[in-house]
Amino acid sequence: xxxRCRCGTECIVKVLSNQWFLNYGDKDWKAKATKCFESMSIxxxxxxxxxxxxxxxxxxxxxxxxxxxxxxxxxxKDWIVESLSDSVIYMAFYTIARFxxxxxxxxxxxxxxxxxxxxxxQGSAENISGFTADTVEKIKKEFSYFYPVDSRHxxxxxxxxxxxxxxxxxxxxxxxxxxxxxxVVNGSVMMDGAKMSKSMGNIIPLRAAIKDHGADPIRxxxxxxxxxxxxxxxxxxxxxxxxxxxxxxxxxxxxxxxxEISNLEAEDRWILSRTQRMIM
Numbered sequence: 001x002x003x004r005c006r007c008g009t010e011c012i013v014k015v016l017s018n019q020w021f022l023n024y025g026d027k028d029w030k031a032k033a034t035k036c037f038e039s040m041s042i043x044x045x046x047x048x049x050x051x052x053x054x055x056x057x058x059x060x061x062x063x064x065x066x067x068x069x070x071x072x073x074x075x076x077k078d079w080i081v082e083s084l085s086d087s088v089i090y091m092a093f094y095t096i097a098r099f100x101x102x103x104x105x106x107x108x109x110x111x112x113x114x115x116x117x118x119x120x121x122q123g124s125a126e127n128i129s130g131f132t133a134d135t136v137e138k139i140k141k142e143f144s145y146f147y148p149v150d151s152r153h154x155x156x157x158x159x160x161x162x163x164x165x166x167x168x169x170x171x172x173x174x175x176x177x178x179x180x181x182x183x184v185v186n187g188s189v190m191m192d193g194a195k196m197s198k199s200m201g202n203i204i205p206l207r208a209a210i211k212d213h214g215a216d217p218i219r220x221x222x223x224x225x226x227x228x229x230x231x232x233x234x235x236x237x238x239x240x241x242x243x244x245x246x247x248x249x250x251x252x253x254x255x256x257x258x259x260e261i262s263n264l265e266a267e268d269r270w271i272l273s274r275t276q277r278m279i280m
Contacts, residue, residue, distance in 0.1 A: 016066075020073065022085060024168060025059035032171040033164075040167075041182040044228045047159065051183075054164045061085075088166040089173065092119055095146040096139050104135060118143055119174070148174075151182040156229060159185060187231040189222070209239075217242040 003011040023029070033055050042048045063085035064073050070080035096118065099105045109130030116122040118140045125136040149170075154163055163183055170179055188195070191202040209218055213236075221239045226232035264272070 018076070018078075019062055020064040020076070020079060021060040022063045023060050029168065029172060030055055030058075033168045036167050036171050036179045040180055043182070043184045047156070047185045047229070050159050051164060051167075054160050055168070058164065058168075084161055084165055088162060088169045091149050091152075092143065092147065095143040099139055099142070105139070106130070121175075148178045149180045149182075151184060152180060153184045153186065156185050156187060184228070186228050187226060190231050190233045192235045193233055204236075213239050213243050214246075216246060220246075 003013075005011055034052065037048070037051050037055070042051065063082050064076070064079040065082050066079060068080065070083060071086060073079040073081055096105065100107075111129065113123055113128050114131070114136070117125060117128060117136065125131075125133040125140070128136050131139075152163070152166060163185070167180060167183075190196065191204075194200065194202060196203050217239050220242045222232055222234060224242075225234060225238065261272075
């Protein structure tokens with residue numbers, strides 16, 4: 001029986017010889033991922049069941065391709081690592097990226113021993129060629145400071161792939177103490193009720209928006225526009241309103257600051273106490 005997509009078109013599956021797969025169907029691997037999901041914070045809470053569902057049905061997934069951008073598969077030079085198979089642990093690279101940028105790390109010097117020691121604490125700094133032991137320890141210290149991932153924020157459409165792979169690949173590679181701590185899932189951001197698109201010209205560059213309106217009005221406008229799983233409808237009118245409110249609040253505070261604080265009511269003392277505690 002032919003398999004058809006929702007539009008009615010027949011689906012054609014090309015069987016490639018010598019294809020490579022990640023075996024997400026492995027029971028032990030699934031169990032480790034489930035354990036991680038159960039121990040981490042997932043917001044909003046109603047999304048937890050979706051992650052467990054995805055881990056439940058995942059099976060073998062092709063992890064290599066022959067065209068496009070990517071890293072050469074180490075054991076088969078004719079294949080390139082497929083992006084969703086290796087890009088889900090790029091947070092580890094972020095921790096040492098500054099050493100690449102300043103020239104401390106040269107791509108030609110990188111070896112399996114380097115990553116095993118920096119990321120997995122296997123081997124020793126003295127046995128890594130291309131670096132002094134002090135340099136390796138400095139890089140490892142940077143990684144250890146930033147890991148594990150405290151919080152990963154992304155869209156709901158990535159629950160069934162990227163975010164689930166993010167957890168699966170972390171539990172496969174890293175020690176339990178380096179497993180992710182939190183995932184926050186959000187809806188999309190709309191612009192005046194329409195999907196943001198370059199072709200529609202309704203995208204505002206973030207730097208330009210901050211320059212014109214400031215970061216806080218933009219943050220507040222987004223926060224107030226939707227709950228986590230809802231699509232947020234962003235519009236510049238709400239940003240301008242937030243900007244005006246913040247400016248008037250600042251002006252009011254500046255005026256009050258000049259006066260003496262006396263005859264505080266109970267609620268005033270409570271607000272003052274809370275403010276001082278947060279500053280502390």
